[in-house]
């Protein structure tokens with residue numbers, strides 16, 4: 001997968017060079033390019049914004065630099081498999097299912113805005129050439145979309161074949177939200193490691209029993225309990241067919 005990120009703060013995307021995503025890029029699984037939006041400006045001040053039409057606070061990002069950037073990165077005729085991702089507080093929620101969908105693309109172009117956002121006409125013009133996804137990572141105020149790009153690239157990148165080692169696979173995601181595997185749609189229950197007694201607190205004996213079936217049942221019960229406590233909406237969203245009789249007894 002090729003990933004292009006266009007931003008006025010390229011240094012904000014430096015974390016893409018490290019850890020899981022950095023290793024995937026080194027391995028050639030991900031082909032990541034970060035670009036300075038001002039590359040596609042032509043005035044003396046490299047202007048990327050202007051005052052809002054109709055008045056109001058702040059500045060709006062001009063459509064021209066974004067359009068030139070997108071055209072350079074996705075030349076006419078090469079749109080097949082390309083998707084434009086626009087992080088925005090007014091976007092639809094970015095969820096694991098959205099990440100799984102984006103992981104099927106061959107080329108993602110991220111357009112993180114700053115200021116009050118990008119001139120709407122850029123989004124409309126882009127949508128005539130390729131699928132455009134306006135996505136939000138959550139209901140809180142950010143100064144720009146770059147941090148959302150970091151979240152989305154990690155969530156999508158880790159789903160690509162070869163990115164996670166054999167020992168860990170996205171289908172066994174342990175922090176819930178995966179739509180695959182036995183804990184699909186549930187939050188992770190509590191996890192423990194050695195020592196068996198720490199600070200006078202014991203690891204639940206079932207985890208030391210060696211009985212894998214009983215351990216699996218206990219873990220699922222704990223995941224159901226924690227999900228019901230913390231995110232009852234996820235319980236409601238579960239496919240009833242995915243719940244067995246013991247689950248329903250919880």
Ligand SMILES: COc1ccc2nc(C(=O)O)sc2c1
Nearest residue numbers: 087088113114136137144145
């Ligand atoms: C000005 O640019 C912004 C501002 C807030 C914001 N919030 C996002 C989110 O994903 O929630 S993306 C984003 C972009």
